[in-house]
Amino acid sequence: MTRPLRVVFICTQNKLRSPTAEAIFRSLDGWEVTSAGTNRDAETPVSRDLLEWADVAVCMEKRHRDVLRQQFSGALPDDRIVTLGIPDDYEFMDGTLVELLERLVPTRLDAVAPREAV
Incomplete structure (x- = not known):
């Protein structure tokens, strides 16, 4: 039996x-998801342990990816860090945000971490 794909969603x-994103993909079969923030005062701050646990980090913006690369170099290979390009313009569970995530995340993750390869 293959273990679930471990995904951490990252914003500020x-x-x-x-x-x-965590709420949307939490119940998806074959995925284990969590979320974190790049700021020190985030609800759950991103950590090296969290990145080492993950198969893929999905960053909302390029600046989140840059923080991971600078502060947690080597915790997760660069080719396992995905950037969606979703700005901080949405409320929690905003319909447009949900649509964007449902459209972008599966496509980007299939390109980085095919489920059968994990």
Whole structure:
């Protein structure tokens, strides 16, 4: 039996975008998900342990990816860090945000971590 794909969703404060993504994909078969923020005062701050646990980090913006690369170099290979390009313009579970995540996340993750390869 193959273990679930471990995905951590990353935004700044871990209050709106990444928790929305976690809520959407939490019940998806074959995925184990969590979320974190790049700021020190985030609801759940990102950590080296969390990145080492993950198969893939899904960042909402390029600046989140840059923080992971700078502060947690080597915790997760660069080719396992995905950037969605979703700005901080949405509330938790905003309908447009949900649509964006449902459209972008599966496509980006299939390109990085095919389920049968994990």
